[in-house]
Amino acid sequence: MGNGSRQSPLAVDRIKPRVLQKVDVSARQIVYTVVAFANRLDFERRSSFMTASHNFESYQTENFYDELFYPNGQPRPGGRLLVEKINSLPPGELNQRQEAIERALLRMGITFAVYGDQAGTEKIFPFDIVPRIIEPFEWSHIEAGLKQRIMALNMFINDIYHDQEIVKEEIVPRALLEKATSYREVCRGLNPPKGIWCHITGTDLVRHSDGAIYVLEDNLRCPSGVSYVLQNRLVMKRSFPHVFAASQIRPVTDYPSKLYETLAHLAPDHIGEPTIVVLTPGIYNSAYYEHSFLAQQMGVELVEGRDLVVKDGFVYMRTTDGFQRVDVIYRRIDDDFLDPQAFRKDSMLGVPGLLDVYRKGRVAMANAPGTGIADDKVIYAFVPDMIRYYLNEEPILPNVPTYVCEKQDDRKYVLEHLGELVVKAANEAGGYGMLVGPHSTLEQQKEFAQKIKENPRNYIAQPTLALSRVPTMVDDHFEGRHVDLRPYVLYGKSVWVLPGGLTRVALRKGSLVVNSSQGGGSKDTWVVARSAREAKDEAKEI
Known part of the structure; x- marks a missing residue:
């Protein structure tokens, strides 16, 4: 029987x-x-510090790009009202608002799990009250770049599982594809509903000290974090209602309805009200809160693999009233565990026979199986070439310059400069499998050098970027902390980008690692509207 998604x-x-x-x-x-x-x-x-008066008078931008202030200390246009408001608050008021937000997030149960943590599995995701603010002209540039990128990535995945023209043209080396652990031979010849492979994407962006926005990585399997975006916005609107109304911030609250529309679009056209489910690995998954939250917000069932069964060539959900046919599955389970008959035979989380039903077009899945090939960190290095090849366009958003260790010259350079570079494993996430050269020891560098020599295909390296910063509360004052940004892209009837996204912040002083599993937190992300009309929905909700 489907888990009651409306239960906290x-x-x-x-x-x-x-x-x-x-x-x-x-x-x-x-x-x-x-x-x-x-x-x-x-x-x-x-x-x-409860009676301290928080203001920005002593705040230092130092030598980093600051998202809220110009180098001369003046606030950027979109943040002027916020800065004025914070500077005008009585002593202790900002601390009280921060603590009120933390209590609200605790009541909401906004948690994540850290695998292997000895102190307990559930943690509250840290939140800082000072938002990241994005100007309208800048967001237009980001949005256009994300739409361009997802179109090219979708075409790449379709090509890879069909004719492999980009490999034949030697734009993406065949050897890299053949050694990719995320490539699924069983997906060759698949034709996903409406021709879409990547329906939900989270693309990680960073800003360097040169002021430019770069794509750090693509997340096309089961990107997480959007629930934090929605809940962060809810508590921030309560903390600064007048600033919200006056600043004309674009809304994010329509994400669940947009997600539902994206999923419903995948159902056969003759089905008026498709049955949609969110498939979760279960309560011990690090993103279980989000699975439950999104199911509840969309008004659909949250199910585990044991709640679904393949019967007479279709997928059914067990309910108290018997079997109910399922039309669309928003799966938050990795390929490996999705179907023990097609992938890992020891998986207890998936649905036996699911891929065969999908192949016959009798159920839709988002994202499609096999999409992980496009968020392999080695394949990432070739996305600009994909954009040129499939779209005949120059990339709007550039990649971070990347050394592919499979290439002999790149590998030689990386091994000689480990103390300066950030080294990443091809399929690791959450800040794991990574070496931040300037913050590493000689012993750690030797360890990674050996790993690279043993399996060069599994590693890339990038220069250590001076990530932009946002003021962050530290006891009785503000300090700059490094941030990145994960916007969310939905690809259904059309491509839609959630205004803003998840701003992750490295709460440890000097740290460049923003992942929650490595001590990071989050901030609300405000995209300033181009006009009052664009922001009117947000003003109505306050």
């Missing part, structure tokens, strides 16, 4: 009263005493 994954507020009703008076007194003591310690910890 962390129903703490309902559980606590029932537990307290079962304990005696003395036990309850102990509980309250412990809580009071913990609160007192927390109060004492914060008392030194």
Whole structure:
């Protein structure tokens, strides 16, 4: 039976009263005493800066590109009202708003899991109250570049699983394709519904000290993080309602409806109301909160593999009323675990026979199986060439310059400059399998040199970029912290880009690693509207 997607994954507020009703008076007194003591310690910890007046008078942009301020200390146009508001707040007010946001996020149960963490699996995703602000002209450039990129990537995936013309033309080396662990031979000849392979994409962008926006990597398998975007916006609107209204910030709240439209577009045309499900690996997955949240927001069922069955050539969902046919699956399970008959035979998370039903066009999936070939970090280096080959256009958004260790000259350079470069494994994520040269030890560099020599196909290297920064609260003052940006692209009837996206911030001073699993947090991302008309939906919601 499908998991009730409308049930909160962390129903703490309902559980606590029932537990307290079962304990005696003395036990309850102990509980309250412990809580009071913990609160007192927390109060004492914060008392030194709770009355501080946060303002930007002493804030230093240093030698980095700052997203909120010009080098001369003046706020950029889209951030002037915010800066004025923060500077005008009474002592302690900004801390109170930050803490109110943290309490709200805790009540919402906005968590992620860190695999292998000994202190516990669930963590609250840290949030900072100072947003990243993107000017309208800049967003237009980013949006156009993302649309161009997803069109080329979709054409590449289709080509790779059919005629492989780009390989025959020697634009993408055959050896790189044959050694790619994310390439799925079983997907050769697949024809996804409406010809679309990548329906939901998260593209990571960074800004260097030269002010230019670069694509850092593409995430085309099961990109996560959009739930944080929506919840961050909700709590920020409550914290700065008047600034929102006056600044004309573009809305993000229509993402669930846009996602639903994208998924519904994949269903056969004769089906008026398709049955759509979100397929999750289960509660122990790091992004389970997001799976549950999106299912709830779209009004569809959240299911696990055991809730689905292939029967008479179709996919059905087990319900209390019997079997219900499924038309579209938004899968948040990697290819390896999707179907034990087609991929990993030991998978207990997928649906046996699912790929065969998909191949026959009797169920749609987003994203299509096999899309992981396009977010291989080695294949990433060739995306600009894909854009030129398939679209006959120059890339709007450039790649970060990349050394492919499979190439002898590139490998030689990388091995000689490990202390200056960022080295990444082809299919790792979350900040794992990575060497940040300037912050590494000689022992770590030797270890990566050996890995590169043993398996050069698995590694790329890039120069260490001076990532842009955004002011971030640190006790009683602001400090610059490095950020990246993950916009979300939906490809259905047309291509739509969520205005803004997830701004991830490296909370550790000097760190360039923004991943939540490595101590990163998030910020709200404000895209300033081109006109009052473009922002009117947001103003209505406040």
